[in-house]
Amino acid sequence: MTPKVSLRGVTKSFGTNTVLRDLSLDVAPGEVVSLIGASGSGKTTILRCINLLEQIDDGAVWLDGDEISTIGRDPNPVRRRVGIVFQSFNLFPHMSVTRNITLALTKVLGLDGEAATQRAMELLTRFGLADKADAFPDQLSGGQQQRVAIIRALAMQPEVLLLDEITSALDPELVGEVLDVVRELKGSGITLLIATHEMAFAREISDRVCFLHAGSVAEIGSPSQVFGAPRDERTQQFLRRVRSN
Amino acid sequence: MALHLHRRSGHQPRLTTRQEHERRQRRRSSFIAAASTFVVLVAVVVFVPRMPRWDRVKKSFFDVEQMRDSFPRLIDAFWLDVKIFAWTTPAIFIAALLIALARNSRSPALFPVRMLAAAYTDVMRGVPVILWIYLVGFGVPGLGLERPFNSPLLWGSVALGMTYSGYVAEVFRAGIDSVHESQRAAARSLGLSSAQTMRHVVLPQAIRRVVPPLLNDMVSLQKDVALVSLIGPIEILRQAGIDKAKFANFTPFVVAALIFLSVTIPLTRLTDYLWHRERRRTSGTQVAS
Amino acid sequence: MKQRSIRVRLIALGTVAIIGLAACGGSDEATEETTEDEGIELESSDSAFLTTGNDCTAGKTLVEGKLTIATGNPAYEPWVVGDAPESKEGFEAAVAYAVAAELGFSDENVVWVRTGFDEAIQPGAKNFDFNLQQYSITEERKATVSFSDPYYSTNQALVAYAESPVANATSVSELKGLKFGAQAGTTSLEFITSVIQPDAEPFAYDDNAAAKAALEAKQIDAIVVDLPTALYISAVEIEGSKVVGQFPPSDVAPGDDFGLLFDLNNPLVECVNVALDRMRNLTSELASIEETWLSTYTGAPVISLD
Numbered sequence: 083m084t085p086k087v088s089l090r091g092v093t094k095s096f097g098t099n100t101v102l103r104d105l106s107l108d109v110a111p112g113e114v115v116s117l118i119g120a121s122g123s124g125k126t127t128i129l130r131c132i133n134l135l136e137q138i139d140d141g142a143v144w145l146d147g148d149e150i151s152t153i154g155r156d157p158n159p160v161r162r163r164v165g166i167v168f169q170s171f172n173l174f175p176h177m178s179v180t181r182n183i184t185l186a187l188t189k190v191l192g193l194d195g196e197a198a199t200q201r202a203m204e205l206l207t208r209f210g211l212a213d214k215a216d217a218f219p220d221q222l223s224g225g226q227q228q229r230v231a232i233i234r235a236l237a238m239q240p241e242v243l244l245l246d247e248i249t250s251a252l253d254p255e256l257v258g259e260v261l262d263v264v265r266e267l268k269g270s271g272i273t274l275l276i277a278t279h280e281m282a283f284a285r286e287i288s289d290r291v292c293f294l295h296a297g298s299v300a301e302i303g304s305p306s307q308v309f310g311a312p313r314d315e316r317t318q319q320f321l322r323r324v325r326s327n
Numbered sequence: 328m329a330l331h332l333h334r335r336s337g338h339q340p341r342l343t344t345r346q347e348h349e350r351r352q353r354r355r356s357s358f359i360a361a362a363s364t365f366v367v368l369v370a371v372v373v374f375v376p377r378m379p380r381w382d383r384v385k386k387s388f389f390d391v392e393q394m395r396d397s398f399p400r401l402i403d404a405f406w407l408d409v410k411i412f413a414w415t416t417p418a419i420f421i422a423a424l425l426i427a428l429a430r431n432s433r434s435p436a437l438f439p440v441r442m443l444a445a446a447y448t449d450v451m452r453g454v455p456v457i458l459w460i461y462l463v464g465f466g467v468p469g470l471g472l473e474r475p476f477n478s479p480l481l482w483g484s485v486a487l488g489m490t491y492s493g494y495v496a497e498v499f500r501a502g503i504d505s506v507h508e509s510q511r512a513a514a515r516s517l518g519l520s521s522a523q524t525m526r527h528v529v530l531p532q533a534i535r536r537v538v539p540p541l542l543n544d545m546v547s548l549q550k551d552v553a554l555v556s557l558i559g560p561i562e563i564l565r566q567a568g569i570d571k572a573k574f575a576n577f578t579p580f581v582v583a584a585l586i587f588l589s590v591t592i593p594l595t596r597l598t599d600y601l602w603h604r605e606r607r608r609t610s611g612t613q614v615a616s
Numbered sequence: 617m618k619q620r621s622i623r624v625r626l627i628a629l630g631t632v633a634i635i636g637l638a639a640c641g642g643s644d645e646a647t648e649e650t651t652e653d654e655g656i657e658l659e660s661s662d663s664a665f666l667t668t669g670n671d672c673t674a675g676k677t678l679v680e681g682k683l684t685i686a687t688g689n690p691a692y693e694p695w696v697v698g699d700a701p702e703s704k705e706g707f708e709a710a711v712a713y714a715v716a717a718e719l720g721f722s723d724e725n726v727v728w729v730r731t732g733f734d735e736a737i738q739p740g741a742k743n744f745d746f747n748l749q750q751y752s753i754t755e756e757r758k759a760t761v762s763f764s765d766p767y768y769s770t771n772q773a774l775v776a777y778a779e780s781p782v783a784n785a786t787s788v789s790e791l792k793g794l795k796f797g798a799q800a801g802t803t804s805l806e807f808i809t810s811v812i813q814p815d816a817e818p819f820a821y822d823d824n825a826a827a828k829a830a831l832e833a834k835q836i837d838a839i840v841v842d843l844p845t846a847l848y849i850s851a852v853e854i855e856g857s858k859v860v861g862q863f864p865p866s867d868v869a870p871g872d873d874f875g876l877l878f879d880l881n882n883p884l885v886e887c888v889n890v891a892l893d894r895m896r897n898l899t900s901e902l903a904s905i906e907e908t909w910l911s912t913y914t915g916a917p918v919i920s921l922d
Contacts, residue, residue, distance in 0.1 A: 135512055135515065135516065158518050161515065161516055161517065162518040166516045168509065168512070168513060170509060172510060172513035173513075174510065174513070174514075174528055174532075175532065176531050176532050176535060185519075185527060185528075186519060189527065190517060190518040190519055190523075234517070235517070238518065383739065387760075461826075461829075465826075465829045465830065465833050465835075468833040468835055469829070469832060469833040472834075473834070474835075477833055477835055478835070479830070479835050557821070558821075558826065558830065559797060559819030559820065559826075559830055559835060559836070560819060561817060561819065561820050565820055568734065568800055568801060569800050569801055569805065571738075571801075572734055572737060572800070572802075573806065574756055574759075575737060575756055575757055575759045575760040575761075576759075577738070
């Protein structure tokens, strides 16, 4: 079966700093893969290379067998199929919650206003935010904002959803409500790539866990294997450090 | 009825400590504000007329007869200022926005456009407005244009528009730059094109942020409009000058100033109000102090 | 704290001392006073014969012993040649030095300053004894400044391009359709609005230079200005232009008398009027100055006022 997302020999540097080194990874359709690793190991960069926010220096990225990383290729069709949620939510502060969600629906997907609002309300209701429909981002708590950000990405009905450390900027008591949303997505057919520090959550939700070290995949396997019996020395060191906190 | 009376007999809800404190503070501030204003006003009213040449100053600057005489002429001339302001302002905004967008464009193919835009803002801001008024107001028509295409109103407005669009473009650019890159990342990630991102996400935020400096520039323009008088048209300041020379009295200038203020003050108050309303609508709670 | 206050005191003392020395140092020369018919002799290192005014002017000039005269910036011909009044060339430059001589000031004691046209008329203290730049004597201006008796009389005149349709106009009624221009604050502009009363509102300019630029740019059809200036413009400054005509004086628009402009109620005015009277009636100097500098600038057809 063709992988949904495939990376081969991907290399990416920022100036003199090589963040991704000859990295290869396959993600099956509908799979949930967590990316764990130290800061700077390349988690965020991988995700940004997949939705073409970054241009890779070497290697290739495929979506459904179609090479999307060729230079000069229009990124917009890719971005319609691949959604992303950011660590700092990045909601549009000058728009209401509903408008945040419907903007791309109307401008990119071409839905008419009513259909777009309807889809937005369905999602907001589903995740318990219907009463915030007309609120502005500044008026919401962090957890609420992040949930809106997830909804905004989901509304586009992407095939792949990239979650870039979406709970790292949240207070502990707000993390739970966001993770609940992600739990709901599992099994819905959407392919999830999750960069995270939440080890327990990664263990609970992932089909596979991928440990990144210095820009390459150091170890990849089932959660129980990577967390329970890590084969690689570096994985062990990382998990030891994380657990001792 | 009985209940109502009972209510009015002084039974008030108890205030919290904070509310009590704030009420006391408010009362105290109001008292101080009123008292100081009163003192200043009394000082002005009592001491200024006692100054040695007050009578002459009053006659030269605040002559009521002169005010009545000059007022209709000045209001008439003021129309010209209003008209010039009305047609240059939108032109300036549009031109400035285009220049700011040109300077911020990222595509390599647009390099010459970027350079041109940068040169434009440098040159426009580098030369005093008065020089542009003369150069464009006399110079361009002097190349041989026929009436009405050589009108000093037209070319004076063009000169004003050119200079101000240089300044306002920089204000827009600062606004656009101040919008965090992550906003652009989020918008593009949703599939919005560069143009859509600029139009729906970046520009609205950019413009909201630079309303105060924009307003500053507009207030400045309201007065610089008078510079068109250098190349002929008789607008309010020129008319005030003519009256001043004719009647040897400065009162026409005072009247002109009051007419200006009657327009600029409401405008700035209105914009302040709109600005605060927008902020209240989109922001969370404010810091207590 | 103690050190700082000592330093401050020393500095203050030093400053006072320096100021004191400067004040004392200047005025130690004793002035020898010898009265002669014409003036007071001052001892000077030059040992040249410098006259510094007569009995009338004593104590009335801005600077004792000097006559401070103001004119425009720039000063135009034929009133001042080459923007250099010190050269004594030009009608007003010549008149100024003639008046100074009558008052007993030698040329070296004439000091020139420049002012804008408008700024000299405003109420308040002046930086000159008198100002001459074709100021017309008007009742309104007399409210804030004082004038000497006239030193010249002239009419308003019209300048336009020779190929203009009104180049040969002979009456004001033919001029109604024109776009006029004149210097703001002058009797010329007033003449346009109250006598000619054209259909289109005239344009006003800071100075005649701007009005000329507008004429050349064809933004205006005609300039109104005093006759000598008009003749100079058409002869020298704007090629292809001509003086269409001059407007005769009338009740509605009396001709312009130019007077020297003084601070309000300046006592020096009487002394100057005595001088002007001598120049007009006794020595005919005024006439000969006019002959020298304005003889080529007096002829133009008359445009009737109806």
